[in-house]
Amino acid sequence: MKLTQLLTKKLTGFWLLSLAAVAFIFMLTALVSFIQLTYKFQQQQMKELEEMLLQHQVRHELRHLDIWLPQILAAYDAQKFTLIRGEETLYRFDRGNHDQSVVNYDRVLNETLDLHFHVSLPQPFLLHNISWHGSLVFLVGALAVALLVRRGYLWLAQQLQGIEDLAKRSHLILSGDYDKALAETGHGRPRLINRALTQMLLELDDAQKQRARFDQFIRSNTFLDPESGIGNRLFLKNRLDALSNKDGMMAPGVLLLLEMEDLDLLQQEADEFSIQELLTQTIGGISHLLDSQANSIFSRRSYNQFAIVVPQISLADAEKLAARLLKVCLSQPLEGVNNRDDFFHIGVAYFKVGDSKGQLIEEAEMALRAAQFQGNSGWFMYDKGAVDEEFARGSVRWRSFLEYALVNKRVVAFTQAVLDSDGKEHHSEVSCRLRDSSDNLVRATLFLPMAIKCGLIPQIERQVIEAVLFDLLPYSSEDKGKYSINLSLDTLTSRALIRWLQTTLLEYRHLTPRLIFEINEDILVNNLAKLKAPLDMIAKMGASLCVDRVGQQVVSTQYIQSCRVDLIKLHRSIVRQIHLRQENQLFVRSLIGGLYRTEVQVFADGVESLEEWQTLKILGVSAGQGSFFSDPLEAA
Known part of the structure; x- marks a missing residue:
């Protein structure tokens, strides 16, 4: 332009x-x-x-x-x-x-x-001195010439303004900013070219929306139950794989199996509309209950059995959740059900770090059978003693420990390299652990749920950002080394922390281009209106934006067009054994195809084997991280 x-x-x-x-x-x-x-x-x-x-x-x-x-x-x-x-x-x-x-x-x-x-x-x-008559004629003539020249200049500039409008729209199109190019209709001349550009942009916008719908359709038909709209059995398997590795479960949590007794027999007696209404209301109530549980998984295992997985939850909260879940189920109108008091049964299996995934499902099924043997609608937990001792600390002790760690700067940064397809380090993802008074490290899977509960996540993430800016970036071995930092919803919606972040990024603007801020896809999709302003601020400051855990939930990828996203990271449930799962490969192909003609790069999280990495590279994934490359290391 x-x-x-x-x-x-x-x-x-x-x-x-x-x-x-x-x-x-x-x-x-x-x-x-x-x-x-x-x-x-x-x-x-x-x-x-x-x-x-x-x-x-x-x-x-x-x-x-x-x-x-x-x-x-x-x-x-x-x-x-x-x-x-x-x-x-x-x-x-x-x-x-x-x-x-x-x-x-x-x-x-x-x-x-x-x-x-x-x-x-x-x-x-x-001999011929100019008289006042001659001077007047000369001045009038000169003024007329000046006016005509000015008129001609304005006319020519007006005619050429249309070409500049077309050049501006073309520049926006080449830079990939199609929305602004469509809004800049202007009065570009030749008008035929301007109308052709507008028509092309409208069709492109519609094609992108259709592509997003098609992408969501593929994901929905692969991972969603068509009748209920929640995850299917394959969805549950992938998510459980993402929560575990070769050593077992990576974080504590709870698995609940909900079964509606004789629902298949009820289908023969009642009409289809009543059955569907019962399922819709029950699923809606459970989904509303799970909105407060971060990273929860809700899926349908069979016609009358549903599974709920909630990671990073304490034993006491798991018991409360089971009771509230039963209360939601019993509040549904059971018209036409003869055994109203013996219809809902819930089996609960609490797991800790290192537990086997297969054993967990067996324990949940055994707990479900035990709940059914009790005779009335209710819930039963397989083993109340399966509690991680560190995670069983009381909330008061946890708050004291977290405040002690924050005041004494006991937040320890860990980095894990993200390597591209050539084996070169693209950036390092920064995570954190807390060091207690005995100089032991407490892993994030233990303290993060309690930090969220206590409202201390923004302070912890602030210390992580300070560690990167003050300790890692200035002394990085490579001048162009980049670091990615995870931001939570609490941090991005905290006005005080966002003001601090803006001031800090402005003060260290020479280091800002080497920062990547990551946000959960589920958080971004559900809070897009609230998060757009802080995310735009981060992008304007020069930092990159990454959306991680892509594919954990079945959502539309239209947010990529709304926010200036630079990177997306596939969730480990998509990456796990992708060389053996055609449905996951189809999802990655659809996702990368939808990002055609954009500068968004696709990375993979949780790569654990050479076969997974080779398959991801064939599919077009640009970089990956996981135990196959390196484990998180304490930052020096």
Whole structure:
């Protein structure tokens, strides 16, 4: 666009220069013609003076010259005049007011008598002084020319403005900002091209929306139950795989199995609409209950059995959740159900770090059978003793510990390298652990749920950002090393912390381009309106934005167009054994295809084997992180 504006200015400048050159040549020609005409007029006067003197010589023999000749010389504005015959001066005239700019004429009247005269006249163009009438005409003419030139310049600039509008829209299109290009309809000329661009952008926008719908359709048909709209059995398997590794479960939590007794028999007795209404209301109530549980998983295992997984929850909270879940189920209208008091049964299995995934499902099924043997609608927990001792701390002790760690700067940063397809480090993701008074490290899976409960997450993440800015970036071995930092919903909605972050990024703007801020996809989609302003601020400051855990939930990827996203990270449930799962490969292909013609890069989280990494590279994933490359290391 700058090049187009430069060309426009050059064109208008050339037009004005050409017009000025024409005017200059015209005035120069007029001046030369005027001077030539005045010289010819003066020479004509000399010829007339010569003829008058010759006629006077014939008639009066050059006598009585002082009677008429001074008047003629005064009319000619002559400075000097001398009439000589031989060596005798017959007549002399001198005005006394000598002008340096004169023209001298020597004319011979009669060669026989050796009669000649000498006269000095001013420069001919000085004879015609411009009067006020002439000055007025000149000024009016010059003003008319200036107005016409101005009018022509404005007309030309207006005609070229359309080309600049088209160039501006083209620049926005090339930069990938299609929304602004569509909003800049302008008055671009040629108008046919402008209308064609508008039509193309409208069709492109519709195609992107259709692509997003198609992408969501693929994901929905792969991972969602078509009747209930929640996750299916495959969805549950992938999410449980993401919560575990070869050593077992990576975080404590609870698995609940909800079964509706004799729902298949009820289908034969009641109409389909009543069954669907019962399922819809029950699922809606449970989904509303799980909104307060971060990263919870809700899926349908079979026609009448549902599974709920809530990671990073204490044993006491798991028991409360089971009771509230049963209360929600019993509050549903069970019209046409004969055994109303023996319809809902819930099996609960609490797991800790290192527990086997297969054993967990078996324990939950055993707990479900035990709940059914009790005879009435209720819930049963398999083993209340399966509690991680560290996670069983009371909330008061946890708050004291967290406040102690924050006050004494006991937040320890850990980094894990993210490598691209060439094996080079793209950036390092920063996580944290807390060091207690005994100098032991407490992992994030233990303290984060309690930190969220106590409202201390923003303070912890602030210390992580400070550690990166003050300790890691200035002393990084590579000048271009980048670090990614996870931001929670509490942090992004905290006005005080966002103001601090803006001030800090502005103060350290030379380091800001080396920062990447990560946000959970589920958080971003559900809070897009609230998070758009702080995320735009981060992007304007020069930092990159990454959306992680992509694919954990089945949501539309339209948020990529709304926010200036630079990177997205696939959730480990998509990455886990992707070389054996065609449905996960289909999801990645659809996602990368939807990002065509954008600069968004796709990374993978949780890569644990060479087969997974090779498959991801074939699918088009740019970089990956996980135990296959390296484990998190304490930052030096």
